[in-house]
Amino acid sequence: MKNLVFKFLLFSALSLFMVNCSVSKNNAAKNDKAAKTVDNSSKIKFLNQSKAGFNLFEDTPAEKIWVDSIYASMTFEEKLGQLFMVAAYSNKDTVHFNALDKLVKEYKVGGLIFFQGGPVRQAKLTNRFQAESKIPLFIGNDAEWGLSMRLDSTYRYPWNMTLGAVQDMKLIEELGSQMGKEAKRMGIQFNFAPVIDINTNPNNPIIGNRSFGEDKDEVTKRAVALMKGFQNQGVFSTGKHFPGHGDTETDSHHTLPMVNFSKERLEDVEFYPYKKMFDLGLASVMVAHLNVPSLESRPNYPSSISYNVVTNILKKQLGFQGLVFTDALNMKGASNFKKPGEIDLEAFLAGNDILLFAEDVPTAIQKFKQAYTDTLLTDERLDASVKKILRYKYKAGLNHYKPIETTSLYNDLNRPLNDALQYKLYENAITVIKNENEILPVKDLAQSKIAYVKLGDDSGSTFLTTLKKYTDVTEVANQDIDSLNLDLKHYNTVIVGFHKSDKAWKKHEFTEKELDWLQKLAANNNVILDVFAKPYTLLPIKSFDSIKSVIVTYQNGDIAQQVSAELIFGAIEAKGKLPVSIGTFFKVGDGLATQKLDRLGFTAPENVGMSTEGLAKIEAIAQKAIDGKMTPGAQILVARKGKIIYQKSFGFHTYKNETKVKNSDIYDIASLTKIISTLPNVMQDYDTQKLHLDTLLGDMVPQAKGTDKDSIRLKDFLSHYARLQAWIPFYKTTLDGKQHPLKKYYKFTAGKGFEAEVTENLYIRNDFNDSIIKTILASKLLDKKEYKYSDFTFILLKEYLEKTRHKTLDAISEEQFFSKLGMNNTLYNPLHKFDMDMIPPTENDTYFRHQVLQGNVHDMAAAMQGGVGGHAGIFSNAADVAKMMQMYLQKGSYGGIRFFSEKTFNDFNTCYFCAEGNRRGLGFDKPQLEKEGPTCGCVSKSSFGHTGFTGTIAWADPETEIVYVFLSNRTFPDSNASNRLSKENIREDIQQIIQAAIIEK
Structure with a gap:
């Protein structure tokens, strides 16, 4: 053989x-x-x-x-x-x-x-x-x-x-x-x-960022x-x-650098x-072009052409058998010594x-x-x-x-896995080297007033945009440091981002002016310094005493900026360690751990078991809806395992295609108000045992005493199983035969007794809310007890919350949830805070208010309550809605705050009447029991959420840990037009794509 x-x-x-x-x-x-x-x-x-x-x-x-x-x-x-x-x-x-x-x-x-x-x-x-x-x-x-x-x-x-x-x-x-x-x-x-040069010289002009650091063991690993x-x-x-280019002060591309160490030192460190x-x-x-006298006795003789360095030491002494390359022979470190060829x-x-x-x-x-x-x-x-x-x-x-x-070739070199790995690398690299009084992560968003000041000559836009996704962060700039400090007196935390080019060959140093400004900023403010450059950038800082926190992010790419902002707000913990020392202040291996809060972060889909290519199919469905004039535009967000992995906006504010939808725009989210504003407050009262499932409506709303609605239980009430009618067009009784507002109810300017704004230049009498409540309580109950979706539930719950807490619902929700969750783009009556150009219009109202509704709630009953309804009235964007849904998914906890117990969430996320054909939980919508319903039919029975009349859905699934948010203004320009967004299952088809994109169950 x-x-x-x-x-x-x-x-x-x-x-x-x-x-x-x-x-x-x-x-x-x-x-x-x-x-x-x-x-x-x-x-x-x-x-x-x-x-x-x-x-x-x-x-x-x-x-x-x-x-x-x-x-x-x-x-x-x-x-x-x-x-x-x-x-x-x-x-x-x-x-x-x-x-x-x-x-x-x-x-x-x-x-x-x-x-x-x-x-x-x-x-x-x-x-x-x-x-x-x-x-x-x-x-x-x-x-x-x-x-x-x-x-x-x-x-x-x-x-x-x-x-x-x-x-x-x-x-x-x-x-x-x-x-x-x-x-x-x-x-x-x-x-x-x-x-593998060990960069022991901070002034090294050519290695620097190209080295793993100054410690031989860490470099080697x-x-x-x-x-x-x-x-x-x-x-x-x-x-x-x-034999080692780490301790040089000249660049071998331009001259022959000197390495003046003993052979013993080289063998111990550089050769290691x-x-x-x-x-x-x-x-x-x-082999480098270096002048190493201890290895080559001939003066200024490049190591790359030294027999002793290449053959005696590298090959014989160290026993290297592999291929040996010269460094580039066009470099002046070699070419200055001999001519090409020689x-x-x-x-x-x-x-x-x-x-x-x-x-x-x-x-x-x-x-x-x-x-x-x-x-x-x-x-x-x-x-x-x-x-x-x-x-x-x-x-x-x-x-x-x-x-x-x-x-x-291009696609093969730019795969989604690249971003996935990049996120993981920066999550593990970013280093906190000072954290006085544990200022990081920022915990109490409700009490934080945060400013961002940019230093450096490169962009920090991704950093700022990401910071703003957590809470209100204001960029403050001024040409004069004293004026800047004066402007910053309104803030209790100042994040200073030092942004330098992400190109390795660019200089990363602070200017003298920036160093002076940094010290003056730190002396007058609680400063978090975030350096988007190599650690050596910090060397000229003479004192860190007044700087509360120092973060080294190392580079200024988009993912680096995004991950660094996540760290500041606790979506990730700090894991990095300094690879080099910073003078006498910080040494190799320094790096503080920070607390991880359960706030939403950001990553690539592959890092949470999803497919980027799979999620990319969402775009075709969104475009189908826009091209088919089912909605002028939309925001779509997907998060999994606490990370936002897809957030895109499509289309325009209107069919005129003039203003593109942005992720920061805020929509009228209609009935999502129920679970974004009213329900979490009710859950808190249940959690503190102010309410229980058998609490009667008459005990919650005193006006219900003596009516046929007195004995409705909270469980039935929240399950839309209380025989209540769907809704009543309250506005019709306030208009004359020509659909004009009756003076009895309205004024065109705000005045005493008429301070509730219905829309621009139209104010309703303050006590009209009492009429709404009386009308609901006087309405006829349905003959049969069966599932019937009704706005009355949440209108009455608003009445309960406001009377028991002695505050309006908008104030209650802001204080108890929105401010603490960092939902700074979520509110009633958004024109009091935001410009109209970031609010897509909801409808051209031709039957009640006779104007384009942009920033005023579409729902008529909520409008007649001054824009603050328990069932409608909230404006928000997809990112903010996702925070509330993530809080629910985490069963009452978010950002280190426990809003209510896990038991309370579980109680409210239970379908008590499924056997009777009613799919609803307590306040939450649940997946359909039969063929038709709010979901794709492909989510778990433990999933929950809600939809809204303006073309919205927010849905979360505890089994897959997915949050899905779709916001649109499908009601523009005519809310009475056929709801093709629903009929053609746009939201459901997108949900189906999301489920199909799961690659790790």
């Missing part, structure tokens, strides 16, 4: 050898079948669990056959060509591309390192050059924080410094894996990452995790910049991560395998040939590097190279 296998392998090898001797790489790619037949294990091999990715230093029989056969077919010039990896740009012109063609076809270069450009352009060029090369090319890329380091239209992940704050190494390995997948999708074999992620996806990881990573399977190392030869003779960014390959090859003639370059030395390069090409799968498919 062994003889058969040997003959088979030998035959395959001979076949492969003959093919490679006679054809170009174009045809050599057809040898895939032979290679695969020889040994299926020619696919990437993995080491044991402690290693990372490839079996780098053990050859399989198939690998040896392929390498030997290719090598035997190569000319001397082709062997030399393999040593060069030249620079390529996909954003340049045909002159550049043609020059690369020549290097590939005539000089047989072994690889390309791509720099600036775009993914599709680069992929097409990769395919072009690979097709032209006899031997498949290595493709390399600097992707330290993802492909976006070099390519537009690709995803930007956090810098190493940000990752240095993350304590969960599995997350960093996951990042490496994701980056590895993207590199592999681009046909890249080498990611020149991670940077993260470098290993990232390396494992890369290499487990079949992409080689390159540790850089050996390399030694650990070599044991775990690091594929390659990049520097290449020196670097190779020093022990490097691949010469990166060679500037003049033809001249270099001539230098190599001369060196060979002069016996400075031996066959043995050349063979060692070229065969190693070929082995790596085999391990990378280039023995069966396939062109890059470009059709879906």
